[in-house]
Amino acid sequence: MKKFYVKLLIGILIFTLIFLVLNYFMDTDVINPYKARIIMLIGINIILGVSLNLVLGFTGQLTLGHAGFMAIGAYAAAVVSVKLQAPFLVALIAGGVASGFIGMLIGLPVLKLKGDYLAITTLAFGQIILNVINNIEFIGGPRGFSVPPKTTFIWVFVFTILSYFIINSIIKSSHGRAMVSIREDEIAAEAMGINAFKYKVMAFTIASFFAGIAGGLFAHFQGYITPNIFDFMKSVDIVTSVVLGGMGSLSGTVIATTVITYLPEGLRSLSEYRMIIYPILLIIMMRFRPKGLMGTNEISFKGIQKFYKKLKGKGGKNNAAA
């Protein structure tokens, strides 16, 4: 336990340092506003990715409506912010809670389904959520909703780190172990006393909560939201990050999300072909490396040491042969 608190302290120091450095670069225009926005977008997408990974990668449930919960969070936060004139933090939490709550409501009937049926049903719910938002005049319907731009780098940074940390903690707990056991073999898990349904709903609700937070951050980042931002394609984007990074690896999600978010912005010429490149990537991945970039492994000091030793070892052997 002491080891943990030491690690925690070091972690806080490192991240505070990273934040201060990045913030400084942003203030002095070393990172121009455009790049800064990309970084913030990466943060928001990471929150979406790690939360989806909890359900998809760790609990093994394929849900295709994650963008719908982002939408709920975005609109709920926007309403609390604009119509109720509440402070930003309150709006964000409201967005998260709204999404989490509706996530639970939807999850309770839907998570009784398995595999393909669950996927299609969550897809359908994503569509329904959009359809319904489109029909609510109070929040602008198809014309959209204007939101004050309150999201700054520190908000995104803090929430991204928090989301990662919280979801990581969940995974390292007995609840997280239960979720993974469900992914591995639901019947065996039930035989060992795990109420699979309870943990599926738990994962789904938590994931929806964080999607809602991401939505709230996004709404106040973009300044203007319309329902079709949160369409099936967005859900696919998030699924792609999780799959490419490795279902069951949070650090994999971070890497994949960074690449996927950065690419269309950083390589403008390719961005036109983004929606052709992604599916091709998905297809190639599923065919040749379905475990994704990191599989179920995380970046850790032990892992880096092992990797380094492997490299060194290979070099050593070559020298001996020569």
Add this chain to the structure above:
Amino acid sequence: MPLLKANNLTIKFGGLVAVSDFTLNMGDNDLYGLIGPNGAGKTTIFNMLTGVYSPTSGDIVFSGENITGIKPYEITKKKIARTFQNIRLFKQLSVLDNVKISFDYQTKYTLAEAILKLPRYFEQEAKIAEEAMEILKIFDLQDKAEEFSENLPYGEQRRLEIARALAARPKLLLLDEPAAGMNPQETQELMALIRFIRKEFNISILLIEHDMRLVMGVCERIIVVDYGKIIAEGTPDEIKKNPKVIEAYLGEEN
């Protein structure tokens, strides 16, 4: 009071009667065997006892409580645990984690405590790790604690299945063909292991097996089923000589 009372369990799948009128009484610390030709309904009986199937008629009373048709995870909470005919380990989890899972339903810390990393989380996790290791030691798997369970050789995987079930702290342990695919030496070790856990943990064991050496050598009482019905019941000696049993296994004598 008997530990387990299964009364006239019958189950029909559509028009097919898979098991009919299965009755069983087991007390504390009993070691019974369930045998019969392939397809006789043995695993189906296990599935009814563990809540995977709901019997069409009949009931199951365990420790005085009617547990007929309750869900599998609730059955485990009532202290019945099982292994599977086709190994169902959590492949991508380590050997240690596989065993830890069985402690998870008894977790004494909340999700919030896990997230906030409060002391109770660390205490309980340490305790779980310790107890899981103890169980691994009994099964001689402690050296492989960090291995992915799918990397274990077959015999060890079968042992891990049993270890995992035992970790759920059952009063009744159901073993489905624990010796399947084992060589004679491994079977001998398994027999010793079964006798050991029965004594050490003071539990009752009901096992399905095809390996007659194991059944005859370990079980106090044997129930024989064929076509879903009990055709004989008794001590190993009685069963060995029972003509109906011989017929069921070898076909009619011409």
Add this chain to the structure above:
Amino acid sequence: MLLQQVINGLAQGSVYALIAIGYTMVYGIIGLINFAHGDVYMVGAFLGFYAVNILHLPFFPALFIAMVGSALLGVIIEKIAYKPLRNAPKINLLVMAIGVSILLENGARDNHIFGPDFKAYPAIIKEIRYAITSKASITNLQIILFVVSIILVLILQYIVFWTKTGKAMRATSYDKDAALLMGININNIISVTFAIGSALAGAAGVLVGLVYTTINPYMGIMPGLKAFVAAVLGGIGVLPGAMIGGLLLGLVETLTKAYISTSLYDTVVFGLLILVLLVKPTGLLGKKTNVKV
């Protein structure tokens, strides 16, 4: 007025039915929801369009070409994307199918392929409206849609129930391993299944081009989803279920649009899916199967 809506609903339903058949056949045989199926319908529509616009072919040859092209596409997709994953965990297959679907949509959208614009089928057959009552009429194009659909379904019935191939298909859908042991070439049967399903979807695309005129690269998404809803509604894996489900869904959608709400009919359709899955997941005509532990 109601009669008119029913006619329109059945027309839409016939389209859904043709697409739904492909879904249900593939699901029945390899247990996969072929996300890319709706996009095969789209490709069929475009193939028909080019056959008419560039090759200046009359309707039925164009239909034939579109069906053949779609069948080919379906088989290619199966061989390249799905076959290698036949024993992989379900999730991988689903993600793969999603990838194929998106690739088809955005590939079609590319300027080098079909281009992003809406295209309009030229009036290959002049539309004639026949009045039935003072408030309801039917067009010759809708009649062609019905007739072609019925003929295709009858041909399908013949293949499935009266040919050796059809028998093999039915056997494979009941028990793949047993079929294999009986000497049935599973790979061929699966290819045939994809080919037939895709051909029907392609036909639906051309018929839509004929009756509704406009086509675009994303036209397959919604009808694809809805046709899947129809297949589930009727009973996934059950052929007549797909047809009934399709017609029913077309009716429900059209009547909802006409009498309840023009903007919430999507919610109604998807709500129906959710309802069916929760109440009777095997659908109207489906049968329950037990899981063996």
